[in-house]
Amino acid sequence: xxxxxxxxxxxxxxxxxxxxxxxxxxxxxxxxxxxxxxxxxxxxxxxxxxxxxxxxxxxxxxxxxxxxxxxxxxxxxxxxxxxxxxxxxxxxxxxxxxxxxxxxxxxxxxxxxxxxxxxxxxxxxxxxxxxxxxxxxxxxxxx
Amino acid sequence: xxxxxxxxxxxxxxxxxxxxxxxxxxxxxxxxxxxxxxxxxxxxxxxxxxxxxxxxxxxxxxxxxxxxxxxxxxxxxxxxxxxxxxxxxxxxxxxxxxxxxxxxxxxxxxxxxxxxxxxxxxxxxxxxxxxxxxxxxxxxxxx
DNA sequence: GTAGCTGCAAATTCTTTGCAGTTGT
DNA sequence: ACAACTGCAAAGAATTTGCAGCTAC
Numbered sequence: 337x338x339x340x341x342x343x344x345x346x347x348x349x350x351x352x353x354x355x356x357x358x359x360x361x362x363x364x365x366x367x368x369x370x371x372x373x374x375x376x377x378x379x380x381x382x383x384x385x386x387x388x389x390x391x392x393x394x395x396x397x398x399x400x401x402x403x404x405x406x407x408x409x410x411x412x413x414x415x416x417x418x419x420x421x422x423x424x425x426x427x428x429x430x431x432x433x434x435x436x437x438x439x440x441x442x443x444x445x446x447x448x449x450x451x452x453x454x455x456x457x458x459x460x461x462x463x464x465x466x467x468x469x470x471x472x473x474x475x476x477x478x479x
Numbered sequence: 480x481x482x483x484x485x486x487x488x489x490x491x492x493x494x495x496x497x498x499x500x501x502x503x504x505x506x507x508x509x510x511x512x513x514x515x516x517x518x519x520x521x522x523x524x525x526x527x528x529x530x531x532x533x534x535x536x537x538x539x540x541x542x543x544x545x546x547x548x549x550x551x552x553x554x555x556x557x558x559x560x561x562x563x564x565x566x567x568x569x570x571x572x573x574x575x576x577x578x579x580x581x582x583x584x585x586x587x588x589x590x591x592x593x594x595x596x597x598x599x600x601x602x603x604x605x606x607x608x609x610x611x612x613x614x615x616x617x618x619x620x621x622x
Numbered sequence: 623g624t625a626g627c628t629g630c631a632a633a634t635t636c637t638t639t640g641c642a643g644t645t646g647t
Numbered sequence: 648a649c650a651a652c653t654g655c656a657a658a659g660a661a662t663t664t665g666c667a668g669c670t671a672c
Contacts, residue, residue, distance in 0.1 A: 394542070438598070444594055449591075455581070520664085
């Protein structure tokens with residue numbers, strides 16, 4: 337049976353209180369405020385467990401490490417700001433995309449990621465653009 | 480100035496002759512047929528170089544390692560078969576998706592991946608479903 | 623001849639796993 | 648009690664990098 341430990345609560349809380357999907361390292365940083373000794377291995381183990389239970393879902397953006405968020409809303413997509421690199425939920429969906437697939441292919445699902453500027457970074461020239469730097473930079477493609 | 484080596488030609492050819500985006504390891508396997516001593520480091524270095532030159536583009540699917548293909552066609556998307564795991568190009572596009580973004584957000588681009596069954600694997604009950612297994616299985620999420 | 627390229631191996635980064643000790647229930 | 652959980656460190660996998668030798672041009 338699943339236990340209720342300080343570590344697990346801290347990890348749950350960190351994700352529940354975030355307004356966007358978090359990287360495992362971000363989860364660790366946040367959860368360590370409550371449980372200083374928390375290790376990254378526990379974070380990974382707990383994330384996997386909570387995903388398997390259906391409490392969390394992984395958000396995999398191209399060229400980025402997996403992020404995690406509460407399931408809450410069913411089908412939705414994501415938006416990544418090209419300036420601050422943060423990822424936001426998009427609760428809209430283009431709908432049925434079966435027509436896009438080649439003949440003979442069956443479409444069961446889809447993933448969509450929008451790229452651009454978030455409202456904080458979109459401001460033209462007025463306010464100095466703040467670079468949030470909440471998410472560590474990635475190292476792979478699409479940089 | 481860029482040189483024309485056996486290794487580089489083999490890597491170019493491997494990708495040019497593939498009918499789908501290839502993983503670095505798949506590029507290595509294919510290119511080693513022409514240049515047996517080829518090392519994986521050279522493949523990575525060459526892929527990065529060719530991407531920077533605009534000759535190749537990286538195809539990043541959620542939870543999968545990056546694949547590489549010729550640029551050729553501009554904007555297109557991808558389809559991954561949930562049975563054989565192979566990835567195919569989709570030359571259709573849903574078009575402008577700005578409307579999906581939250582207020583204040585600016586959409587500059589998008590990535591779309593369709594999931595389902597490819598024409599080989601879609602067959603209902605008739606032909607036995609062949610599991611291609613051309614692409615090594617990944618280990619991360621969405622498995 | 624020399625700068626670019628290559629293979630090898632070591633280094634990095636992200637994630638998983640083995641193990642012994644800790645802790646919910 | 649006892650299995651689940653945890654931290655640590657080692658193991659793995661994917662990718663990058665240092666370096667000395669090779670090779671196009």
